[in-house]
Amino acid sequence: MNLGLTWRLLKGGGKGMLGTWLTLGAVAVSTALLLFAVAANFAFEVRGERGAWRNPVPATSGAVAVEASRYDYVRDQAITVVDLGALGRAPAPPGMPRFPAPGEVWLSPALAALAARLPAGELADRYPDPAGVLGDEALIHPDELVAVVGHEPGDLALTAARSDDWVIAKPPTKVADLAGTPSEDSEAYRMLALIASVLMVVPLLVFGGAAARLTVARRDQRLAALRLVGATPGQVVAMTVAEAMIVALAGALVGAVAFALAVPLLAGIEMQGGPWFAADLFPGPLILAAVLVAVPLLVGLSAVIGLRRVVVSPLGVARRETPPAMRFVRVLALLAVLAAFPMLSRGSSVTIVAVALGLAFLCVNLAGPWVVGVIGRITAASARRPARLLAGRRLVDDPRSAWRTVSGVALTGFVAGFLGLLSPGAFESEAGPPQLRVTAPAGQVAKVTEQARRRLAKAGVPATVKASDRVVVAALGSAADAAAVDRARTALAGLVPGRTPTTKTDDQRFGVQILADVRVGTIVVLSVSFLVAIASAGITAASAILDRRQTYGLLRLAGTPLEVLDGARRAETLIPLAVMGGGAILVGVFCATPFMLGGISTVGAVTLLACVAAGFAGVIGAGALSRPLLRSVTADPAPRPD
Amino acid sequence: MNDVLVGRALAKRFGQTVALGGVDITVRAGEAVAIMGPSGSGKSTLLHCLAGIMKPDSGEVHLLGRRIDAMSERRRSALRRTRFGFVFQFGQLLPELPAEENVALPLMLDGVPRAQAVRRAREWFGPLGLGSMETRRPGELSGGQAQRVAIARALVSRPAVVFADEPTGALDQRTGHDTMRLLAEATKHNDASLIVVTHDPDVAAWCDRTVEVRDGLILPSGVRA
Numbered sequence: 001m002n003l004g005l006t007w008r009l010l011k012g013g014g015k016g017m018l019g020t021w022l023t024l025g026a027v028a029v030s031t032a033l034l035l036f037a038v039a040a041n042f043a044f045e046v047r048g049e050r051g052a053w054r055n056p057v058p059a060t061s062g063a064v065a066v067e068a069s070r071y072d073y074v075r076d077q078a079i080t081v082v083d084l085g086a087l088g089r090a091p092a093p094p095g096m097p098r099f100p101a102p103g104e105v106w107l108s109p110a111l112a113a114l115a116a117r118l119p120a121g122e123l124a125d126r127y128p129d130p131a132g133v134l135g136d137e138a139l140i141h142p143d144e145l146v147a148v149v150g151h152e153p154g155d156l157a158l159t160a161a162r163s164d165d166w167v168i169a170k171p172p173t174k175v176a177d178l179a180g181t182p183s184e185d186s187e188a189y190r191m192l193a194l195i196a197s198v199l200m201v202v203p204l205l206v207f208g209g210a211a212a213r214l215t216v217a218r219r220d221q222r223l224a225a226l227r228l229v230g231a232t233p234g235q236v237v238a239m240t241v242a243e244a245m246i247v248a249l250a251g252a253l254v255g256a257v258a259f260a261l262a263v264p265l266l267a268g269i270e271m272q273g274g275p276w277f278a279a280d281l282f283p284g285p286l287i288l289a290a291v292l293v294a295v296p297l298l299v300g301l302s303a304v305i306g307l308r309r310v311v312v313s314p315l316g317v318a319r320r321e322t323p324p325a326m327r328f329v330r331v332l333a334l335l336a337v338l339a340a341f342p343m344l345s346r347g348s349s350v351t352i353v354a355v356a357l358g359l360a361f362l363c364v365n366l367a368g369p370w371v372v373g374v375i376g377r378i379t380a381a382s383a384r385r386p387a388r389l390l391a392g393r394r395l396v397d398d399p400r401s402a403w404r405t406v407s408g409v410a411l412t413g414f415v416a417g418f419l420g421l422l423s424p425g426a427f428e429s430e431a432g433p434p435q436l437r438v439t440a441p442a443g444q445v446a447k448v449t450e451q452a453r454r455r456l457a458k459a460g461v462p463a464t465v466k467a468s469d470r471v472v473v474a475a476l477g478s479a480a481d482a483a484a485v486d487r488a489r490t491a492l493a494g495l496v497p498g499r500t501p502t503t504k505t506d507d508q509r510f511g512v513q514i515l516a517d518v519r520v521g522t523i524v525v526l527s528v529s530f531l532v533a534i535a536s537a538g539i540t541a542a543s544a545i546l547d548r549r550q551t552y553g554l555l556r557l558a559g560t561p562l563e564v565l566d567g568a569r570r571a572e573t574l575i576p577l578a579v580m581g582g583g584a585i586l587v588g589v590f591c592a593t594p595f596m597l598g599g600i601s602t603v604g605a606v607t608l609l610a611c612v613a614a615g616f617a618g619v620i621g622a623g624a625l626s627r628p629l630l631r632s633v634t635a636d637p638a639p640r641p642d
Numbered sequence: 643m644n645d646v647l648v649g650r651a652l653a654k655r656f657g658q659t660v661a662l663g664g665v666d667i668t669v670r671a672g673e674a675v676a677i678m679g680p681s682g683s684g685k686s687t688l689l690h691c692l693a694g695i696m697k698p699d700s701g702e703v704h705l706l707g708r709r710i711d712a713m714s715e716r717r718r719s720a721l722r723r724t725r726f727g728f729v730f731q732f733g734q735l736l737p738e739l740p741a742e743e744n745v746a747l748p749l750m751l752d753g754v755p756r757a758q759a760v761r762r763a764r765e766w767f768g769p770l771g772l773g774s775m776e777t778r779r780p781g782e783l784s785g786g787q788a789q790r791v792a793i794a795r796a797l798v799s800r801p802a803v804v805f806a807d808e809p810t811g812a813l814d815q816r817t818g819h820d821t822m823r824l825l826a827e828a829t830k831h832n833d834a835s836l837i838v839v840t841h842d843p844d845v846a847a848w849c850d851r852t853v854e855v856r857d858g859l860i861l862p863s864g865v866r867a
């Protein structure tokens with residue numbers, strides 16, 4: 001058997017290339033998004049590691065320094081203040097040329113710029129005469145506000161007790177080096193990122209598989225013909241898979257370049273209060289290589305699975321027979337996983353939740369084709385007009401391909417249902433004029449109160465200062481604006497060593513930040529899912545037309561109006577989309593219930609609705625895009641199978 | 643005069659290729675006409691022009707006295723659906739529809755209620771030797787059976803003219819002959835005219851007369867290849 005001939009037979013004519021281009025495009029999109037999902041995890045890890053030095057680990061022996069940290073605030077931003085004192089020959093902290101001398105202050109670039117911009121009485125006076133600017137290695141993100149303050153190890157700032165809330169402050173700790181360990185909140189962010197990637201990667205895999213089968217589907221008939229003239233299964237498989245993998249590799253490279261080009265844009269997505277260092281978003285060479293190898297392999301594997309039918313029976317594809325009914329087991333699998341969900345709770349480990357989510361996601365995907373088949377049977381049985389009948393029969397005939405068209409949006413519906421209700425409502429904001437509070441050391445309440453009164457008077461900030469229990473409260477006048485609050489903060493800086501006077505809003509800053517970040521993350525995940533969903537809807541719609549262009553063409557010759565063919569196509573997508581999209585959202589909501597805080601959030605519900613609307617519009621639009629293709633393939637007066 | 647379909651001075655070129663060089667043809671009611679000729683001589687092009695699938699560059703096509711070649715694509719499409727029937731070589735049946743729904747489809751497209759359309763479609767199965775094949779899908783039929791389903795579909799809306807382009811081209815000779823006989827008989831039985839393109843002289847023998855096409859022109863009648 002002549003290999004060259006086989007190859008040409010496989011390739012077919014001009015329209016055969018369209019499938020190849022579609023595959024290449026699909027693989028490129030998948031790879032770019034996959035890199036994004038993977039890179040996001042590493043990016044959070046890198047952030048966590050760069051911030052680790054501010055989270056001291058107690059030394060077991062040979063302490064070289066004392067380290068403590070707390071948050072300070074300016075306007076609505078947090079400043080991380082790190083207090084350092086050398087016990088011996090202490091090494092230089094990250095981003096600094098040397099260990100800070102007692103009394104020295106080092107500021108991050110963003111804090112230095114802000115201090116220069118605001119009146120000195122609002123910020124600069126808290127950190128007078130900075131000795132230098134911190135390098136990027138000390139910072140989580142480029143806009144971060146960080147101050148490093150040097151002390152004698154015996155200074156009150158490094159001996160006094162601090163808030164015992166780990167979020168707000170780290171008490172003075174003797175350390176053997178300044179490596180530290182990633183903080184609890186950075187670990188929490190990494191876990192959330194992991195869940196987000198699981199939610200993004202599953203639809204990506206489904207999409208990639210659909211794209212791979214696209215190359216194969218277009219070859220079905222030619223392959224069957226080749227088998228009939230005696231090509232060995234090995235030859236047929238090897239050639240098709242080789243081609244699919246070459247196309248996939250090209251697509252993966254294009255995707256990687258597209259991702260690299262998009263990094264500056266992605267770096268602008270604010271998380272933990274600021275944008276990213278672009279370098280953090282670039283996956284390491286090993287990871288890049290792994291993705292570039294894994295994508296073609298997965299596509300090749302998908303192609304082999306798609307080919308199995310042809311190879312097993314050379315007649316199988318040439319003659320379309322009634323497909324075996326989908327097994328109900330698929331639905332049972334989904335029900336089994338869903339049954340396990342109520343056992344989870346907010347206390348469950350994040351890994352277990354991620355695994356359960358992934359399983360639920362996969363099972364929705366397994367049950368999808370079965371449900372589509374049932375919908376098809378109902379549609380066909382109840383159809384009165386030809387378009388409906390065609391759509392219904394087609395759904396029954398190939399529920400898998402119909403599911404591929406809508407799976408993206410359905411799975412996104414799952415994500416939207418899960419995340420939409422999960423975002424808890426906003427924190428309540430402080431009512432009335434701002435009040436700054438600081439806890440005074442035992443026995444010094446009166447002294448601190450008096451000092452606060454004097455300092456505020458000197459700074460010209462009208463306030464009434466009172467103590468309740470050990471908390472000294474400075475209630476600013478009702479005319480106090482953000483600038484006045486910052487003047488008061490500056491005036492009270494260092495009043496109680498190691499403690500920051502804070503407003504209610506300041507105390508909620510951390511929670512508000514996480515909430516904002518979860519919301520940003522949700523939007524990112526949903527956008528990615530939607531891109532995938534719409535791309536896959538477009539691709540499957542186009543390939544469905546290519547697959548059956550001969551029949552469509554002959555029907556049109558015989559006078560079937562294009563609108564009927566197009567209407568059938570639309571119904572074929574819309575009916576399962578409505579049922580499956582709705583179903584998936586409900587499953588997503590169900591999976592989210594064990595983790596819900598309080599009631600349903602309006603913002604979440606609105607996001608959810610917006611997503612559903614956008615998804616429907618996107619899929620319909622993607623389908624409409626292939627209408628010119630339908631017109632062009634049916635315009636040929638002598639349609640032939642290539 | 644009972645001329646059903648008349649083509650006058652039909653000409654069609656594809657770039658440099660002259661596919662039709664000014665052809666006159668008349669088909670009478672109930673008449674079966676075979677179009678024969680070597681490959682590339684313009685048979686399919688002639689058929690497409692007559693059926694309103696393709697617009698000729700010049701010349702006219704009249705159906706029952708009405709000119710159809712100048713109509714809009716939409717009207718020609720409706721005409722093809724209601725007044726013409728088509729049988730192609732293969733691939734014209736929708737693989738996911740059962741045979742009876744494939745046959746009923748043209749009726750449904752014309753607004754006949756589904757139940758009635760399917761009932762009328764079923765009536766064709768017995769006479770065409772397709773008893774008990776109503777609910778099979780095209781993939782479960784033999785090539786000859788599938789062509790008979792296609793014949794039923796072409797005739798179900800009682801067309802004036804049935805066009806067939808090499809309807810037996812994909813069948814073995816024996817099955818081809820059987821199918822052709824059924825096609826000729828069924829069209830005659832329905833008072834429809836038949837225009838069939840074929841390479842097989844035996845198939846042509848089932849028709850009332852044969853038209854020979856050479857290089858885009860019709861040879862004088864009576865000349866047989």
Ligand SMILES: Nc1ncnc2c1ncn2[C@@H]1O[C@H](COP(=O)(O)OP(=O)(O)OP(=O)(O)O)[C@@H](O)[C@H]1O
Nearest residue numbers: 656659660661679680681682683684685686687688
């Ligand atoms: N769409 C087209 N574009 C360009 N040339 C065409 C096209 N359709 C037909 N032709 C040319 O017009 C001439 C007539 O073609 P036609 O298909 O009518 O031949 P035919 O008699 O049906 O041949 P066959 O018996 O092989 O089917 C041929 O030379 C063909 O190459």
Ligand SMILES: [Mg+2]
Nearest residue numbers: 685686687807
């Ligand atoms: Mg021809």
